[in-house]
Amino acid sequence: MSLQPSYLPNYFSIDDILASQERIPCTFSVNVQKLGNLNPSSEETDLKAGTALELPLWLVQDLSTGRQPVVIPELPKVYKEGYREILKADASAVDLHKFNLYYFELGSYVRVFDRKSDVADTLIHAFTNRFRQLMDVIDSTEHNPTDFQRMDSLERRLFKESKESRMKLHTWLEHSTTPIETAAMVLNHKKRKRGTDL
Amino acid sequence: MFGEKAVELIKELDRCPTSLPPYNTDLVSEVNNEMRHLIESNQDDARSEEENRSLSGESLLPTIKCRHSAVIRNIRCLLAYHYNRLRVLRTMRWQFGGVLPSDIKQNLSHLEVEWLTKYSNSLAQYMRSVGEEGINLATNLKPPKSLYIEVRCLVNYGKFELNNGIVLLLKKNSRHFLPRSECEELIRQGVLEHLVS
Amino acid sequence: MYVEDLKNEFYGFLAGKRIFLMVHYDIDSICCCKILQSLLRHNHILYSLAVIRGIEDFKTAFRENCEDVKYFVLINCGGTVDIVELLEPEEDVIFFVLDSHRPIDLCNIYSNDQIRILSPPEEEAEVPKFDSVFREESDEEDDVESTSGAGSDDELEGRAAKRRRLGEEELVKRREKRLWEDNRSKLLFEYSQFTYYAKASSIFMFELAWSLNKDDKDLLWLAIVALTEQMLFGKLEDSKYNFEIANLQAHATRLHNRSNDSEVKASLKITFEKDLRLVLHRQWSVDNSLRYSAFTACRMKLWSLKGDRRMQQLLAEMGLPLIQSKQAFSSMDLELKKEFHGSIEKLSEKYNLEDIVYPTFILQYSYRNNYSAADIVYTLLAVLETAPKSKNLEECFNDAMECLPRPKKEILTVGVGRAQTLFKVMFKIVQSALEMKQIISAGPFVYYIIQEGFLEWYMFSNLHVLALLAQFILKAYVSMSRNRKANQLPLIVSAPKNIENGTCVILGIPPLCENSPKNFFGKAFEKAAETIRSETACDFFDTSYFEIPVRDRVRFLDALTVI
Numbered sequence: 001m002s003l004q005p006s007y008l009p010n011y012f013s014i015d016d017i018l019a020s021q022e023r024i025p026c027t028f029s030v031n032v033q034k035l036g037n038l039n040p041s042s043e044e045t046d047l048k049a050g051t052a053l054e055l056p057l058w059l060v061q062d063l064s065t066g067r068q069p070v071v072i073p074e075l076p077k078v079y080k081e082g083y084r085e086i087l088k089a090d091a092s093a094v095d096l097h098k099f100n101l102y103y104f105e106l107g108s109y110v111r112v113f114d115r116k117s118d119v120a121d122t123l124i125h126a127f128t129n130r131f132r133q134l135m136d137v138i139d140s141t142e143h144n145p146t147d148f149q150r151m152d153s154l155e156r157r158l159f160k161e162s163k164e165s166r167m168k169l170h171t172w173l174e175h176s177t178t179p180i181e182t183a184a185m186v187l188n189h190k191k192r193k194r195g196t197d198l
Numbered sequence: 199m200f201g202e203k204a205v206e207l208i209k210e211l212d213r214c215p216t217s218l219p220p221y222n223t224d225l226v227s228e229v230n231n232e233m234r235h236l237i238e239s240n241q242d243d244a245r246s247e248e249e250n251r252s253l254s255g256e257s258l259l260p261t262i263k264c265r266h267s268a269v270i271r272n273i274r275c276l277l278a279y280h281y282n283r284l285r286v287l288r289t290m291r292w293q294f295g296g297v298l299p300s301d302i303k304q305n306l307s308h309l310e311v312e313w314l315t316k317y318s319n320s321l322a323q324y325m326r327s328v329g330e331e332g333i334n335l336a337t338n339l340k341p342p343k344s345l346y347i348e349v350r351c352l353v354n355y356g357k358f359e360l361n362n363g364i365v366l367l368l369k370k371n372s373r374h375f376l377p378r379s380e381c382e383e384l385i386r387q388g389v390l391e392h393l394v395s
Numbered sequence: 396m397y398v399e400d401l402k403n404e405f406y407g408f409l410a411g412k413r414i415f416l417m418v419h420y421d422i423d424s425i426c427c428c429k430i431l432q433s434l435l436r437h438n439h440i441l442y443s444l445a446v447i448r449g450i451e452d453f454k455t456a457f458r459e460n461c462e463d464v465k466y467f468v469l470i471n472c473g474g475t476v477d478i479v480e481l482l483e484p485e486e487d488v489i490f491f492v493l494d495s496h497r498p499i500d501l502c503n504i505y506s507n508d509q510i511r512i513l514s515p516p517e518e519e520a521e522v523p524k525f526d527s528v529f530r531e532e533s534d535e536e537d538d539v540e541s542t543s544g545a546g547s548d549d550e551l552e553g554r555a556a557k558r559r560r561l562g563e564e565e566l567v568k569r570r571e572k573r574l575w576e577d578n579r580s581k582l583l584f585e586y587s588q589f590t591y592y593a594k595a596s597s598i599f600m601f602e603l604a605w606s607l608n609k610d611d612k613d614l615l616w617l618a619i620v621a622l623t624e625q626m627l628f629g630k631l632e633d634s635k636y637n638f639e640i641a642n643l644q645a646h647a648t649r650l651h652n653r654s655n656d657s658e659v660k661a662s663l664k665i666t667f668e669k670d671l672r673l674v675l676h677r678q679w680s681v682d683n684s685l686r687y688s689a690f691t692a693c694r695m696k697l698w699s700l701k702g703d704r705r706m707q708q709l710l711a712e713m714g715l716p717l718i719q720s721k722q723a724f725s726s727m728d729l730e731l732k733k734e735f736h737g738s739i740e741k742l743s744e745k746y747n748l749e750d751i752v753y754p755t756f757i758l759q760y761s762y763r764n765n766y767s768a769a770d771i772v773y774t775l776l777a778v779l780e781t782a783p784k785s786k787n788l789e790e791c792f793n794d795a796m797e798c799l800p801r802p803k804k805e806i807l808t809v810g811v812g813r814a815q816t817l818f819k820v821m822f823k824i825v826q827s828a829l830e831m832k833q834i835i836s837a838g839p840f841v842y843y844i845i846q847e848g849f850l851e852w853y854m855f856s857n858l859h860v861l862a863l864l865a866q867f868i869l870k871a872y873v874s875m876s877r878n879r880k881a882n883q884l885p886l887i888v889s890a891p892k893n894i895e896n897g898t899c900v901i902l903g904i905p906p907l908c909e910n911s912p913k914n915f916f917g918k919a920f921e922k923a924a925e926t927i928r929s930e931t932a933c934d935f936f937d938t939s940y941f942e943i944p945v946r947d948r949v950r951f952l953d954a955l956t957v958i
Contacts, residue, residue, distance in 0.1 A: 012278040017208050021201075032260040034243075038199065056201070062267035063260075070260045180340060180347075180378075182388040183293030188216050189302065190388060346439050348432070350793065357463075364413050365463040366443055371789035373444040375435060 015153060019102035023054035024110065026064070026071040057109055064113075073113045078103070084122045091129035095150040103152040130155065138162045200236070200268030204229045204275030211282050218286055221307040226276065233272050236265045287314055291321070292336065295383060337382050347378045349390040358384075396504070398491070398511045401603050405491060405513060409440055415464040416444040417456055419471035419936065420788065421859065422624040422775050423495060425795055426597040426617035427470050430604055437609055446792050447472045449934030450481070457482045471495055471596055472936050477502040478510055493596045495625075496936050498587050501528055514599055523582040527575070589913040590938045592630040597621030598639065605646070612650050612663045613800040619643055619665070619756045620775075620799065623768035628862050629904070629912050640667075640754055647756065663801065664759040669752045670767050671736060674818055675774075677765060678811045681710070681720040681727070681735070687818040689863075693870040694747045698826035709746050713738040760801060774798075774807055777814035780857035820851045821864050825871045834872050834886075838956050840903070842887040843868055844948070847894065855890035856900055858940055864888065865904045873907055882907040885916070887952070892942055899948060901941040914939040923954040 010016070032038075032047040039053055047053075055063075055071065063070040077083065078099040087094060096103050104123060111119040134155055137147045151159060171179075203225055210219055240262050247258045287310060290298060296318060306314070326332040355368035360380050368374075368389065374381075384390045398404045414435075418428045428444070435442055443464070445456040453472055461482075467490045474494025478484075479502065492503065493513040503510040505525050516522055601618035604610040622643065626636045644667045651665070673691065676684035685691050685706055695709075696702035710720050715735070719727050727735075736752075743751045758766045775795050782791045794806045824845070828834050834843045845855050845864075855861050869886040878884075885906045892900040903916030917938030924931045929947040933940075943951055 011274065012281045014208055014212050014278065014282060017205070017275060017278055018212060021205050030260050031256055032264060033256060033258055034239075034261050035264055038264075056199070058271050059200070059264065059267055062270075063263065068259075070263060179392040179394045180382055180385045181392070183386045185216055185290055185293045186386065186388045189294075189299060192217070193301070346436065346441070348436075364441070366413075367459055367463060369445075369459065371446070371793070375432070375440070375442045377441075 015102070015105065015157075019105040019153075020058045020061075020109070021056050022076070022100065022102060022106050024057050024060045024073050024076055024113075025052065025054050026060055026073040027052045028071050030068070030070055032070065057106070061109070073110075075110060075113050075119065076100075076106075079107060079110055079114070079119050079122075084118065087122055087126045091126040092133045094126075094130075096126075096130070096152040096155070097150055099152070101153055104154045105152075134159060135162075138166060200232070200265075201271045201275065203232060204272045204279075207279040208275055211279065216286070218283060218290070218302060218305045220305040221283070221310065223307070226279070229272055229276060233269055236269050236272075240265045240269075283310065284313060288317065291317060293386065295336065295387060337379055339382075339386075342378050345378055346375055347381065348373065348375050348393040349381050349385065350374075350393055351389065352391055353389055355384075355389050396506060396508065396511055397515060398513050399515070401513060401599075402606055405511075406434065406438075406603065406607065409435075409466065410438055411440070412466050413441045413464060414443075414466040414468055415456075415460050416442055417447045417453065417467060417469045417472055418444060420446055420448045420779065420792065421471060422772060422779070422795075423595045423597055423621040424471040425775075425792070425799060426621040426624075427493065427595075427600045429617050429796070429799055430597060430600040430614050431468070431470070433614060434600075434604055434607065434609060442468075446789060448788065449936065450476065451934050454482065457484070461485070461488060465489065467491070469494065474499045474503060474512065475936055475938070476500055479506065484509070493599060494936075495593045495596050495630075497591045497593050498589070501583075501586070505529060514593060514596070517593055521586065523579075523586055527582055528579055530575070584918075588918055589915055590917040591913045592625060594631075594635075594639070595621040595625050598643075601646075610646070610650065612647075612665055615643065615646055615650055616663060616665055616756075616758060616800045618646075619768050620771050623755065624772045624775075627769060627772055628859055629866055632911055637754070640756075643756070666757050666759065668755065668757050668767075669736075670755045670757070670769070671739060672751050672753060675770055675811060675814060677724055677767065677770060679815060680722055680724060681715065682717075683815070683819075684724070685709075687815075687822045689821075689867040689870060690751065691748065692822060692825070693867070693874050696874060698822070698829060698871070705746065709739075709742060712742055712745075758802075764802065764804075766802060770811075771798075771802065773814045774810035776859055776863075777812075777817055778806060778810040780860045781813045781817050781851075781854045784853060816851070817854060817860065820854070821867055824864065825867055828868060829871060829875055834868060836878075836884070837952060840885045840887055840955070841869075841872060842889070842952060845888065845890040847891040852891060856892045858900075858902075858935070858937065861888060861890055861900065861902050861940075862904070865902055869904060869907060887916070887955070889948060891945070897945050898942050899945045901943060901948075901951070903939055916941075919955060919958050922958055923951055926954045926957075927951055 028047055028049050028051045031049050034045060036042060036044040036046050038055070039047060039051055042051075053071075060071060060073050064073045083099065100106055104127060107119060107123045111117065111123065114120075134151070137144070138159060148156065148159065207222060207225055207229070210222060213219075243258045243262055243265075247262070287306070290302065291314065294302075298314075303311070321335075325335055351368045351370055351372045351374070353368075354370045357365055358368050359365050360377065366374060366376075368384075373393070374390075381390050385392050416428060416431065418424045432442075432444075443460070445452075445460075447453050447456060447469075453476075457467070461484060465488050467488065469490060469492045471494050473490065474492045475496045475498065477500050478490055478492075484490075486509070488509065490510050491513055492499075492510060495514070497517075499512060501523065503512060504516075504522060505528070595618070597618045598621065601610060601614055604614050622636070622639050625631045626633075647665050647667055672688060673684040674688045686697055691697065691706075692702075695705050697706055707717075710717065713735075715731060715738075719731055724732065739748075740752055743749055756768050758768070758771070760766070775798060778795050778798065779791050794810075797803050798806050798810070828843055834841055845852055855864060865886055865888045868888065872886070873881045883906045885903060887901060887903045889899050889901045892898045901920065903914065903920070905911065905914050905916075920938070920941040924941070924943065927947060927950045929943050929951060931941065931943050933942055935942070
């Protein structure tokens with residue numbers, strides 16, 4: 001029984017829901033009646049074909065597929081040529097968090113909007129490149145908050161989990177007995193309580 | 199924009215992954231209203247689309263598709279909201295033990311309270327049914343190396359009775375050498391600290 | 396009563412029972428407690444443990460737990476007070492007392508069953524015979540009867556009649572009784588005249604572990620630390636120190652031979668070595684350590700300009716460049732570091748530093764950390780007694796517990812830093828006390844008062860820190876005094892204790908010439924307090940400490956001069 005939320009984008013995954021909320025630029029290929037209010041910059045009741053809008057990924061995914069796609073999606077700019085060049089040059093130096101909080105997660109969805117599969121290659125290249133550095137950061141005893149700030153959400157999760165398991169391994173090797181600890185939630189709850197008491 | 203409110207619920211969970219914010223009744227019912235509205239509009243439009251199919255006017259299908267997509271999205275968010283809350287609740291049942299602190303209980307909806315009771319009951323029932331005398335799954339979550347351990351008391355807890363009838367006073371900062379099985383729960387509740395030498 | 400066979404009557408007896416440990420707040424007690432804990436763990440004996448700082452704590456801890464526990468083990472507390480009278484325990488409660496404070500209360504010694512003393516009586520301590528101190532109950536009742544009712548007329552008549560009836564026999568009996576009483580008070584006075592310390596409790600406990608074949612190097616180190624503590628705080632004579640250290644050295648050799656290769660990496664290595672009386676010099680710089688050690692400071696009078704020059708001269712003659720002497724010892728050039736001990740020993744005679752070398756033990760733990768026993772003691776002292784006010788004593792106790800027997804880096808680093816501050820402050824206090832002539836002679840003794848608000852004064856309300864300062868001051872005073880009899884004068888120091896209640900702590904230490912830690916101030920303090928009718932609430936097990944209101948201090952000292 002795993003009490004951890006699973007990583008794979010399952011139906012209930014919070015991260016996946018939030019990632020699919022990111023907006024994707026797209027153009028309407030047909031008229032859509034009555035939904036003019038989707039376009040905040042116009043007062044009309046209908047959406048005309050050719051209107052360019054940024055819609056959430058989940059909506060774009062539904063509307064761009066099928067026999068008669070309603071919208072034609074575009075790559076968000078952080079996955080376009082220019083940004084890909086930056087990542088190719090030195091992925092580990094990039095503040096990925098500034099690109100997008102769910103860079104890899106979102107990337108794995110939007111890569112299908114790119115017919116040449118360049119995005120997919122870039123993502124793999126960037127991840128492997130940065131993973132090396134991530135491991136280094138985890139190994140180092142000093143905690144440098146800027147390193148953490150530059151990670152996207154996937155990397156952050158990896159960082160936290162491996163830091164934790166490393167600690168566990170360390171205590172086990174050192175003492176060979178693992179002390180029983182106060183449950184994390186209890187500890188959290190106490191801290192919060194103390195905070196409100198003050 | 200569709201689905202904004204539903205995502206608000208998810209964001210709420212994302213902000214505090216290890217605790218339970220108060221059950222957001224208002225927002226949940228707002229999302230429900232939004233869905234009802236979308237479904238009703240879709241039914242109306244579908245009906246007129248059916249009637250007008252022979253006419254060559256513009257199709258309402260894209261509109262219906264958009265709305266439908268939004269309904270599906272809202273459902274996903276609502277389910278995820280409830281499901282993830284239950285996950286946290288289940289973890290809490292293991293970490294806090296049978297009784298949750300009252301300020302956490304306040305944050306639950308009545309359905310969640312009901313669920314928790316049922317979960318606790320099934321858990322207890324299961325633990326009783328294993329082996330001849332039953333087994334307490336909440337103990338020995340980590341492999342024990344010795345039957346007895348040294349602990350330090352972190353709060354003024356008061357008197358505590360061991361299984362064999364021995365009573366001891368758990369006073370802040372006092373130290374004790376006790377059977378591991380009997381203090382494990384108190385350690386996990388933050389009353390005692392396990393001292394490893 | 397004394398327990399003779401610790402193995403069976405103490406350790407064996409406790410098997411399967413639940414016990415309560417009361418541990419006094421000092422280094423020996425912590426070491427002893429650690430050894431005992433390891434023994435109890437072997438036998439799965441359940442225990443609870445509480446820290447005892449003084450008589451009040453002692454009473455509270457007993458009151459809170461007496462309902463649930465029947466067996467109490469007292470470490471370095473309770474021996475000097477009449478336990479039965481103080482705590483009024485139920486008859487089936489049993490106390491095991493291992494207390495290095497002396498003298499042990501006679502009621503404890505002659506208790507039939509309830510109080511069991513674990514340490515055998517010292518040879519030189521003359522414990523009065525039972526018969527010469529206690530008499531049959533009936534006699535006393537008689538006594539009470541005959542003295543109580545005096546005053547009322549009827550009684551008087553009755554007594555007169557009684558007297559007539561008294562035979563010759565009775566008169567003899569009365570006379571005998573008076574003689575016996577005189578003798579009794581004399582014996583009692585002789586017995587309780589001096590406050591002093593017996594062999595460290597940890598060493599007893601270690602010997603018990605040895606006899607049970609459960610000793611190891613960790614436990615030995617605890618015994619060593621306890622012994623070193625007694626030596627550094629002047630609780631035992633040099634001869635006894637040398638005797639005990641030889642004893643422990645034998646154990647060290649035995650345990651070293653016993654250990655096999657497999658445990659080398661993770662275990663401790665204890666080596667018997669000669670070391671310098673320079674405080675924390677492995678963790679400090681040579682310059683600082685030389686300057687702030689009481690030993691070198693007093694011998695070379697380092698508080699004066701002349702002394703300072705002598706120190707520079709010494710460094711020069713040793714061939715130690717100033718830059719090297721001022722940087723951390725661990726970072727000094729390897730050659731200089733190796734030669735350091737030898738070269739200072741060679742020059743010791745010339746610079747009046749004889750016996751700068753003393754035998755002790757060094758602990759090697761995890762490849763690079765070397766600690767001498769004295770370093771550990773000073774660090775623990777700093778952990779226990781110089782913590783900032785915000786940290787409560789239980790936390791300090793926990794830190795100290797965690798640091799033994801295997802030093803914990805984080806706690807140790809903080810402790811070393813605080814110990815260094817302590818030595819610096821003490822040096823400055825001594826320096827200013829001498830310059831301002833604040834060490835005042837009161838005839839039969841000299842005294843020094845630490846004013847409130849003086850540098851880090853709050854540290855000195857703690858017992859051992861104060862004792863350390865007192866020794867430093869007395870040695871410095873004697874080395875500077877023109878009075879030839881200076882070394883025959885005892886010293887009294889006083890420091891603020893509790894600002895809110897306006898009390899101060901007073902400590903007396905015996906004169907240097909006696910070269911003995913026996914301390915006669917306990918009785919004197921009691922008497923002086925009685926004469927001036929000061930309200931005292933003494934919470935200390937060591938009676939050479941006393942607590943009085945600050946406003947009574949002057950009168951108190953006056954009263955002392957008369958005694």
